[in-house]
Amino acid sequence: MTRYSKQTRILVAVDCIIFGFDGHDIKLLLVKRGLEPESGKWSLMGGFVQPRENLRQAANRILQKLTGLQGVYMEQLRTFSDPDRDPVERTISIAYFALIDIHKYEKQLSEDYHAEWVLLKDRPRLIFDHNEMVELAQKQLRYKAALHPILFELLPSKFTIPQLQSLYEAIYDNTFDNRNFSRKVLSTGLLIKQKEKDKLNSKKGAFYYRLDKRKYKANFQSFLNFIPNPDKFLI
Amino acid sequence: MTRYSKQTRILVAVDCIIFGFDGHDIKLLLVKRGLEPESGKWSLMGGFVQPRENLRQAANRILQKLTGLQGVYMEQLRTFSDPDRDPVERTISIAYFALIDIHKYEKQLSEDYHAEWVLLKDRPRLIFDHNEMVELAQKQLRYKAALHPILFELLPSKFTIPQLQSLYEAIYDNTFDNRNFSRKVLSTGLLIKQKEKDKLNSKKGAFYYRLDKRKYKANFQSFLNFIPNPDKFLI
DNA sequence: GCAAAAGTGTTATCACTACACCCATGG
């Protein structure tokens, strides 16, 4: 029984802005588009929403198809709807942004999609309005990371404080005072010190930490103020 | 030339969560649904996206149809996509929330839609997933208002500090210390004191203020921290 | 023994909170 019969139905897609961190730089996972138009150009990984799935399911399906990963941090960003955004046919697209530990599958990058990690800073031009999507996602990431402990999603389960700081510095394209940074981070009580050290990045070695998952979930909504003068970075 | 031909097209709607403030309480503008199913039940104002309009245009069109107002503060909230959210036919809906000065059109409420302002606190049960939309909008409003000077959108162009405080108290269902509140608000430099007083709410009268529009726009993205202990309110 | 990164402490400043009284006016 189909009512609403006078209305126009529209194609609905999901596009994923996938961020990773390699220890120095923020990266973006892109694919080479396999269908016309714009075949061969760089694009976000995306796909059409299927009849019986909701958007989160669609986004997870797309991410898994590309990376093989499940349980990835993902949030809905915004819906893009310019009638001409896709020249073939009107398509609205819901952008999701995802944070993944780049090491979890650096190797298993699906050949099928010609996927590649590129530096966020000097990424190539993308098709359609995907550039705008990436810019918005970056803004949102900075915004959210200033207030919530979201960036742990980009690190492996064991990480050092200097690594964490590098990540924040990459996100905000800035340097922070290491004494203040580690004091602030440790004062949240979210981190559990391990006995081993990471000796790859220095001779002295830096202690590993792990997230206290319980506290992480409990405090996720709290305002934590990880970075000094957040105003400066969120314009 | 239509490619993508194998894909399913889906109905796309916009629903507006419209907030107002009457001096004491936060209100929500609802309509009585005029079509089956659920005809006669309370609902958010919404409508289908038309072929040549984007979502913002659709939301503005819907809001204007209902209230006659243009240039209203509005932001995209989230897209709701459960395949069964509308029992008639699959429809995804993009929720927008809007803030309006309730006095601007209290009277011109369109009879056509049986629109009514209801208290947000004891609103009736709404159709479909509109209850969820309202809850998310309220959360988002609290979140955003804790950091950004967004609530001025709910007030007339001239307002008093006690009025502003009542608004914040209504939003957070709490009371705040009036000395700290006015100091904090005035310290932003966003308000321009007027010479007249509002004598309706007290014998002494309270000075009117206006927003400094220039600074308002410039500072909109700043973290202003209008309320004490924001953590408390945002869980 | 030296280069390179890790780790740690103190002080000054600022922002926030809690708190109580006087003011102006209409009735």
Place this chain on the structure above:
DNA sequence: CCATGGGTGTAGTGATAACACTTTTGC
């Protein structure tokens, strides 16, 4: 003259920011 809401000031506390030196160890 009194009841009502408007308006203001201070002191204590806690958070933040600025700043430099010592430690460890691989080479």
